[in-house]
Amino acid sequence: MSAAAGDDVLVRLEDLRTYFQGDRRLFDRVLGRERGVVRAVDGVDLEIRRGEVLGLVGESGSGKTTLGRTILRLTPATSGRILFEDHDVGTLRRSELRRLRRRMQMIFQDPYSSLSPRLTIAYLLTEPYTINDVPPSERYAVDELLEMVELSPELASKYPHELSGGQARRVGIARALALHPEFLVADEPTAGLDVSAAASVLNLMKDLAKRLRLTYLIITHNLNVVGYVADRIAVMYLGQLAEVGPADAILGAPAHPYTRALLSAVSEADPRRRRNGHRMLVPGEIPSPRNPPPGCRFHTRCPYAEQRSREEIPQLEEIGPGHVVACHFWEKVRAEPVPAPTSSELRA
Amino acid sequence: MSDRLLVVEGLQVTYYTAEASLEALHDVSFSVRAGEIVGVVGESGCGKSTLSASLMGVLPANGEITGGRIELGGRELRSLGTEQMRQLRGREIAMVFQDPMTSLNPTFTIGTQMVDVLRAHRGGAGGGGRELRRRAVSVLEQVGIPDAQERIDDFPHQFSGGMRQRVMIAMALMLEPGLLIADEVTSALDVTLEAQIVELLRRLRAEHGTAILFVSHDLGVIAQICDRVVVMYAGRAVEEGDVLSIFERPLHPYTRALLASVPSHRRRGERLASIPGRVPSLSSLPAGCKFANRCPYAQQVSREREPAYLEIDGRRVRCDMYDPASGWDHGAAPAGALPAEETVA
Secondary structure, three states, X not given: OOOOOOOOEEEEEEEEEEEEEOOOOHHHHHOOOOOOEEEEEEEEEEEEEOOOEEEEEOOOOOOHHHHHHHHOOOOOOOEEEEEEOOEEHHHOOHHHHHXXXXXXXXXXXXXXXXXXXXXXXXXXXXXXXXXXXXXXXXXXOHHHHHHHOOOOHHHHHOOHHHXXXXXXXXXXXXXXXXXXXXXXXXXXXXXXXXXXXXXXXXHHHHHHHHXXXXXXXXXXXXXXXXXXXXXXXXXXXXXXXXXXXEHHHHHHOOOOHHHHHHHHHOOOOOXXXXXXXXXXXXXXXXXXXXXXXXXXXXXXXXXXXXXXXHHOOOOOEEEEOOEEEOOOOHHHHHHOOOOOOOHHHHOO | OOOEEEEEEEEEEEEEOOOOEEEEEXXXXXXXXXXXEEEEEOOOOOOHHHHHHHHHOOOOOOEEEEEEEEEEOOEEHHHOOHHHHHHHEOOOEEEEOOOHHHHOOOOOOHHHHHHHHHHHHHOOOOOOHHHHHHHHHHHHHHOOOOOHHHHOOOOHHHOOHHHHHHHHHHHHHOOOOOEEEEEOOOOOOOHHXXXXXXXXXXXXXXXXXXXXXXXXXXXXHHHHHOOEEEEEEOOEEEEEEEHHHHXXXXXXXXXXXXXXXXXXXXXXXXOOOOOOOOOOOHHHOOOOOXXXXXXXXXXHHHHHOOOOOEEEXXXXXXXXXXXXOOEOOHHHOOOOOOOOHHHHO
16 A cells, blocks of 8 residues: 555545446457457546545546446456555455445435335335344434435335435435445436536535535536535546546646536536637547547547647646646646637537 | 517417316417527426427327417417428427437438438429438538538437437428427537537527527526527416526526526535425416415415516516516515525626
8 A cells, every 4th residue: 555645545546447348249240350348447546535525527438437336346346456545445355345335335326216116215215224234223213314315204105206306316315324434426416407406415415525524426527516516626538537636726727628628618507608619619529438549548539639649648747736637738738728619620 | 570480479288187187388478589599498397398399289199289379480380280280390490309319210321311301391392312312411511410421321329429419400400490499409418519519509590590499407508508598487487588687687586596506616615505395296386476485585475376477678577576666675585595696697
């Protein structure tokens, strides 16, 4: 274990990789190709500090959800290490893992599909206790759990389909909190919710973080959400980290072209802040992780890309306090105002 | 008058179920001028989708327009027969849906599907297969599909999410309709693709003068693209105004509450306002103002009588507590219930 960082690090990822065997499609068979490997997470080093809210952002296909699941060992890592304090999560035996799982929980993206429709809310909330053999003295009462997420105790006897989206999300959070975890991974906690329900879920998560001294990894494609709640932000692209730093630095002085592109694509609820030509748009779509581009993975969509980007993989380098970026040209990027999109950029 | 492409006046839509008849839209009025982008915003259950479906004449079988009128280019749609309506769809009014995968036929190439649209409407006239195909390619190019010449022979599943949405827009544009209804077209997309689609729609308006009814729950996208905005709640239009007024000086308490609940990286550390309670269900709508049970400004009168849709300085608002002369009586609201105007804007 490296002793470099202080003991405020709760989770440390070292060169973490998660690969999936892709399907061998018809084309592959016809052409005699082997099954492709999907490199969902491809060499991630990251620290999550105790008590912080770390936002993990990227487009669909960036590998952010897989990274979250891998940290909790819901998806097995292919290589690399996940350290939770000094426990090596990847090599723990089943019984040890179960004990550790109580301290790290996931809030799933779709509350309806993660809550069994045939069980009452009361049952769903106490199920983690039965599964984990939690002694009665360490259990919250159902009412307590509901109260914690600001739901009425009357909901205890209801079934998931009787809840609104916001309520179901809160039940998902309560269920994750039942085991007194320290670390929560929340995957798109506001996706699919109406604005006002989303706002109250975000408020709740913030309150709980303070009250229960939680550490969060919040995974989302929505920079408005992450910018609102996160202390630090990690930007992911095609299985790798493009930029990590304090939220103020990432939002105020982004140094990776991809971060800038994501920020410029945010639709702000302010008609005076329209993307009117002067804001950069990232062209095209994220390439397949089955076959990531060589060199810098972002080069196919990057307005700054040069020959070097195609040949040499940029490493994360520190450019400010706690601010790292993987771009050959970050100095140039950061110095420049956001470039205007041209019609060809719009065309993808 | 003549520049008003779409006029909706007092529209009422009712759904019939075994138990009851539910009024999904009540007294909805607004208009869209040629070349204008009008946003319709509201939370789930506010009637946005029912509105698009009634404009397109594609309400589900248990739904019916029970009042009001819809005028498109001076023609009253309710008086048109099924066949006339079918001719109108695509040519004068077309719709792009949220989920392209369920609206495209997976078993035909997109070229076949696009040419079918032309054939169905031109009835054989207007050129042979080659010309129709050329037209399809040019529309695909217009919406930014690279290598349109080749991609026209691809099947829907061979397109990525963003490209599929572009194909959907291309299909809707085949007959150069004057009005495009875009129903939650960006909701399933990443921010980057969302921005691209918004740019595309803006460009279509600029280059072809296409009017767009942009239906969305996302206030961010609404702010980015719309000239005017209609805010809906529980089947009613509750406020309408130009986009700046709506975002900077919202009149209806619901609009204010919605705006105050949008997270943003510019509001770090602030607490988001959330609206207490839930949207009332159609089967148990309260008697008076439908927002009264969640509104800090509500008074006895709000609970008793449905507020009229008042016109004030070119805007409209449905709230009895708003006084055009003095504006809001802030004393009526509990302190801190709604953020002050400065933080809303």
